[in-house]
Amino acid sequence: MSLKEVDSTNTFLKNILSNSKPVPDGTVIMAETQYAGRGQRDNTWHAEPGKNLTFSLLLKPGFLSAQQQFDLTRAVSLGVYDALYPLLRDSLKIKWPNDIYYGDKKLGGMLIENILQGSQIKNAIIGIGLNVNQENFPDNAANATSIKKILQRDYELKNILAEICNHIEAYYLHLKAGRFEYVRNIYLSRLYWLNEQRQFKSNGQVFEGVIKNVEDNGLLVIDQNGGEQAYNLKEIEFLNK
Numbered sequence: 001m002s003l004k005e006v007d008s009t010n011t012f013l014k015n016i017l018s019n020s021k022p023v024p025d026g027t028v029i030m031a032e033t034q035y036a037g038r039g040q041r042d043n044t045w046h047a048e049p050g051k052n053l054t055f056s057l058l059l060k061p062g063f064l065s066a067q068q069q070f071d072l073t074r075a076v077s078l079g080v081y082d083a084l085y086p087l088l089r090d091s092l093k094i095k096w097p098n099d100i101y102y103g104d105k106k107l108g109g110m111l112i113e114n115i116l117q118g119s120q121i122k123n124a125i126i127g128i129g130l131n132v133n134q135e136n137f138p139d140n141a142a143n144a145t146s147i148k149k150i151l152q153r154d155y156e157l158k159n160i161l162a163e164i165c166n167h168i169e170a171y172y173l174h175l176k177a178g179r180f181e182y183v184r185n186i187y188l189s190r191l192y193w194l195n196e197q198r199q200f201k202s203n204g205q206v207f208e209g210v211i212k213n214v215e216d217n218g219l220l221v222i223d224q225n226g227g228e229q230a231y232n233l234k235e236i237e238f239l240n241k
């Protein structure tokens, strides 16, 4: 379904899930404009109307437990990655946990909202924002880039959407078949700053460390002088020079 304007495609999907008849697995809600787009960590997500992809995909991963939520994050991140790889090649990275980066700039992000039933994931609302044809970004989004800024041409949003959905489906099927290790290994290999000596901040302290791994549950493992420590999203900040 394609909407002209909506507050947030994630919120819209959540509302129709709780209000109406069953919503089929694989439903996609796409919006030309979101006036209250939501990002990670309670941020807002801004995108120039009509120029970017802002959509939500509904999956019903009843085979995944709440403890396996990060495997879904991996599958979705890799689906976006694989869809863009033919265009953007090796500068494309996944910044833990699920930002899509080109070089040191953010091309897109996702907000996955899982609805649990008992210990299983009943519904996953997978919201994806990807900067495609937008050329100018506000000063407070100085770190943002778009496919157009990188490749100097416009892309058809619907085509990129279809590629993303196809590739997410492929990884989703790997999970469904129990190939978690396969997906985990590829995810790790695509990570921004993997095995590089970099600066981070945690608890007000700046330190140098090396990303070594992502635990099954999604914690980021950083090696600091031979000692490894695992962090969650709220505990760690990447410091770009």
Ligand code: BTN
Binding pocket: 007, 008, 009, 010, 011, 034, 036, 037, 038, 039, 040, 041, 043, 045, 053, 054, 055, 056, 099, 108, 109, 110, 111, 126, 127, 128, 129, 130
């Ligand atoms: C991030 O902070 O990086 C995540 C951004 C997620 C934005 C997308 S746009 C479509 C969907 N609807 C929302 O309100 N947010 C997500």
